[in-house]
Amino acid sequence: MEYEIRNRPSFAAVEIDLNQSETIMAEAGAMVSHEDGIAIETNRGGGGLMKNLKRSVLGGESFFRNTFTAESPGSVTLAPPLPGDITQYDLDGTLFVQSGSYLAATPEIDVDTKFGGGRSFFGGEGLFLLELTGTGPVFMSSYGAVEERELAAGERFVVDTGHIVAFEGGVNWDVKKVGGLKSTLFSGEGLVAEFQGPGRVWLQTRSQDAFLSWLIPQLPSTNNSN
Template sequence: MDHEITSGHSFASLRVSLARGETIRAESGAMVSHDAGIDIETNATGGFLKSVRRAFGGESFFQNTFSAREAGEVRFAPPLPGDVEHVPLSDETLYVQSGSYLAGDAGLDVDTEFGGARTFLGGEGLFLLRVTGSGPLFVSSYGAIETVDLDERDSLVVDTGHVVAFESTASFDVRRVGGLRSTLTSGEGLVCEFGGSGRVWLQSRSPDAFLSWLIPKLPVRTTNHSA
């Protein structure tokens, strides 16, 4: 399976070349185009219970599996402008922020990982997909992707809206920024503190911060009650 990430870092898209018999699985709605020799099957990945759990994690019930009846290409793009990055997995686990999973080898196991209160407190979108196995994985971001090596520091504190993914060797905990007063006034809300070893992928923009900026500026529809 060959791939190419195109269109630069601001509006990146993914082109995957499938040999006959190869398959790739992508998030629902990620496909841009495909060649005529590619078949699509939509299914609830991981069985019914896993699909229900994914729905609570903010992810769709279904994913699309693209199978090459004949050699051809499939193009994917994320919903937000930003980067796409290839992360090759070799019998390992990566935790991916809900919404940052774009596509991956059909042999990868994609499941929702509930971290108890840590993920539910992450109301800014810190619901995690656990991706396990071997094969190519493609993650996307809002803005640019930056990789941080935890081995080079004692800990790393990240606003939850800027987390893309992290390796399973990292420990993490979600907490408020200071007390309730500072949480309300700082504009940060909740942060994720990482420790241990491994890599963390960050995005330079936060969808939640963008919505917080945008929504107050939207026009409000008023109803004329005059006769």
């Protein structure tokens, strides 16, 4: 399996070349195109009904996943729904990925949902993380550019939860509230994740929450009165 990430960092798409019988599993709606000889199957993914329902409802991911298998050598092109970049990671262990940043992985990788802190009570990003375990390539997407930060042992690093893409399983982490309740409800910096190395953390330079907070007040208000 080989791949090429094109059009980065603003409108990235990844073209994955599959040898015969190789398979890649992607989020529903991620496919841009594929060559002849690539078979597509839509299913619930691995792990059974309840596990996939939890992943869909709590993790914010699609209940279904598309499986692309090469009946003969060919390529499939994938892209995320938001403008931004794509990064690839060779997983050998555990990786936590922000809900919405998971794009694709090989079938050997198990995807589950892990609660990520109190953010769920306020409807923001980062409340549930996808826990990926196994060995193989993983493709992640970002809103905006993606940045990688390598933390030394004991090094601390604080990130707004809306800017997290992923972090390695060996990184210690905790979700903390910044300021009071008013700050948590109305500020984009109400909750942050505190990481402690060693390990790698991936960030995105834009936050979907922050963009929506800017966009919604700009929209025309609905007025039913004459």
